[in-house]
Amino acid sequence: MNEIIKKNSSKFGLIMAGLMISYTLLAYIVDEGLFVNMILGIFLIIGSIAIFVISAVQIKKGLGGYITFKEAFSGFMLTYIIYAVVTTVFSILLFNFIDPDFAERLKDLTLEKSVEMMESFGMTEEQITTSLADQESVDKFSIGSQFKSFLMGIVMYSILGLITAAVIKKNRPEFPDMEVDDFGSED
Numbered sequence: 001m002n003e004i005i006k007k008n009s010s011k012f013g014l015i016m017a018g019l020m021i022s023y024t025l026l027a028y029i030v031d032e033g034l035f036v037n038m039i040l041g042i043f044l045i046i047g048s049i050a051i052f053v054i055s056a057v058q059i060k061k062g063l064g065g066y067i068t069f070k071e072a073f074s075g076f077m078l079t080y081i082i083y084a085v086v087t088t089v090f091s092i093l094l095f096n097f098i099d100p101d102f103a104e105r106l107k108d109l110t111l112e113k114s115v116e117m118m119e120s121f122g123m124t125e126e127q128i129t130t131s132l133a134d135q136e137s138v139d140k141f142s143i144g145s146q147f148k149s150f151l152m153g154i155v156m157y158s159i160l161g162l163i164t165a166a167v168i169k170k171n172r173p174e175f176p177d178m179e180v181d182d183f184g185s186e187d
Contacts, residue, residue, distance in 0.1 A: 004062040005075045012055035013082025016048060020087050024094070028102065035106055036113045048083075052157070053164050055079040066172045072165035080157045088150045095141035103141035111135060 023044070027034035034040060059075040060067040067075075095103040111132060118128045139145055 001074060001078075002063070002071065005059050005071060005078065008055055008059045008062060009075050009078035010082060012051060012058070013079040014086065016051045016079070016083040017086035017090075019051075020044075020048070020083070021090050024090070028094075032102075032105060032109060036109045038113075049160060052076055052079050052083075052160070053168075056161075056164050056168055060168055060170065066170050067168060068171060069165045069169045072168050073161050076161035076164050077154075077158065080161065081154070084150055084153050084157075088146055091141070092143055092146050095146075096143060103139075107136075107140065110140075 053076075056067075056072050056076045056079075059071065063071065095106075114132065114135060115128060118131060123131075140149075
């Protein structure tokens with residue numbers, strides 16, 4: 001793998017991980033309710049996708065304005081994997097070793113938000129009870145669940161990486177010394 005790809009992917013992966021860990025710590029210290037704020041969650045997802053795309057674009061610039069599909073996809077995914085590994089390890093440490101009670105509080109907050117949302121959709125008490133029973137049976141913060149989330153993220157971001165790579169790829173011209181004007185004649 002090209003050094004420019006490794007360097008930029010590492011830089012942006014670590015920047016994104018640092019931002020997400022900072023946000024997590026800030027929400028942990030200031031207001032745990034920020035973890036279940038749907039609007040903020042949407043902004044975080046959009047922001048992270050933007051950073052992964054910016055990473056691929058910066059790699060293209062570093063390669064002189066040309067990037068193959070493989071290079072663009074590799075750069076995008078390496079950025080995501082670095083980010084995901086760092087944040088997953090942090091989450092495992094926070095929720096399973098540093099403050100396991102925090103995971104329970106967050107689970108309770110998530111269930112409360114789920115009830116509010118289901119009620120706003122007009123679901124019956126029976127439907128809500130069934131849905132809550134399903135949610136309560138899953139420990140989203142266990143090491144196994146964190147690993148599953150990591151793998152699902154790879155699948156989802158692979159799709160985004162494929163789209164990004166298809167959009168930004170630009171192959172080098174086969175004959176760089178020849179220029180063709182608008183009428184097809186050589187200069």
